[in-house]
Amino acid sequence: MCPPPSPTSPRSPVDLRVLVADDQALVRGSFRVLVDTAPGLRTVGEAGTGAEAVRLAERERPDVVLMDVRMPEMDGIEATRRICSDVPGVRVLILTTFDLDAYVYSALRAGASGFLLKDTPPADLLSAVRVVASGESLLAPSVTRRLIAEFVRRPGPARDAPPDLDALTDREREVLTLIARGLSNTELAAHLHLSPATVKTHIGHLLSKLQARDRAQLVIAAYESRLIHPQ
Numbered sequence: 001m002c003p004p005p006s007p008t009s010p011r012s013p014v015d016l017r018v019l020v021a022d023d024q025a026l027v028r029g030s031f032r033v034l035v036d037t038a039p040g041l042r043t044v045g046e047a048g049t050g051a052e053a054v055r056l057a058e059r060e061r062p063d064v065v066l067m068d069v070r071m072p073e074m075d076g077i078e079a080t081r082r083i084c085s086d087v088p089g090v091r092v093l094i095l096t097t098f099d100l101d102a103y104v105y106s107a108l109r110a111g112a113s114g115f116l117l118k119d120t121p122p123a124d125l126l127s128a129v130r131v132v133a134s135g136e137s138l139l140a141p142s143v144t145r146r147l148i149a150e151f152v153r154r155p156g157p158a159r160d161a162p163p164d165l166d167a168l169t170d171r172e173r174e175v176l177t178l179i180a181r182g183l184s185n186t187e188l189a190a191h192l193h194l195s196p197a198t199v200k201t202h203i204g205h206l207l208s209k210l211q212a213r214d215r216a217q218l219v220i221a222a223y224e225s226r227l228i229h230p231q
Contacts, residue, residue: 016133017044019060021053021076022068022095027118031066038126050074057083057090063133065092069107077106084111084213091132091214113137113214137215163221167209173227175202179215180222 020031020043028046035041044060047053051074057065065083069076080092094107094115107115113132116125131137165173171192178188188199203215212218222228 015040015042016064016129017042017060017062018129019043019045019047019053019056019062019065021047021050021056021065021071021079023048023071027068034122034126035129041126041129048072050076050079053079054082054086057087061087062090064129065090066129067092067094067107067112069094069096077110080107080112081110091135093128093132108216109220111213111217113216135214137219163210163225165210165225165227168206172202172206172209175199176206176218176222177228179203179206180219180228 018035018041020028020035022028022031025048028048032043032046035043044062045056047056048071050071053065053067053071053076054074056062065080067076067080071079076094080094083090083092092107092112094112095118096115097118114128114137116128120128165176168176174192175188178191183191185196185199185203188194189196192199194202203218206212206218207214210218210221212221
């Protein structure tokens with residue numbers, strides 16, 4: 001495993017804190033070196049199992065967990081579910097080898113804020129950590145929308161009741177539809193001729209009314225309620 005950075009290198013108190021969870025020590029070490037050499041980021045621990053990831057998340061309260069899906073003792077999906085349920089404010093970013101990994105569907109529903117392939121360029125991964133830490137979700141790429149669309153198209157056992165959209169205003173329904181189609185806040189503002197601040201207000205109302213953690217869950221709510229249909 002690659003050693004942590006030297007304690008003689010001071011870090012800013014506003015650094016984003018990252019927990020790396022992967023069952024392969026070499027992978028964990030590589031991610032740790034990448035994070036610790038990036039401005040404004042630092043790792044606060046490494047986990048080799050899902051259970052260890054949960055324990056470390058509870059103890060360290062990181063801003064973001066880089067979570068592998070397939071791990072011993074407890075898989076990344078269950079670990080994500082427990083972290084998102086029991087450790088408020090912690091965001092989970094799923095790392096997977098396959099862009100059509102069936103487990104990704106369950107991970108998003110468990111509360112993950114998005115996912116990346118493990119061969120994502122380093123600069124993109126670091127950017128993703130910052131995006132997720134800010135409260136956004138990695139849902140712009142078309143592959144992510146396709147994954148969610150495919151998931152909600154499939155029948156599943158014990159599926160929760162579709163979200164009730166009756167409490168939403170017409171404008172909020174419109175914003176939710178566009179979010180589910182992958183528009184960013186900037187694109188939403190331009191499309192609806194609204195200010196960025198007004199768009200953020202609408203999104204805040206949606207998160208509250210639908211009891212959603214972030215945009216990932218808003219997209220899933222839009223599909224499951226049949227506000228939009230998989231294409």
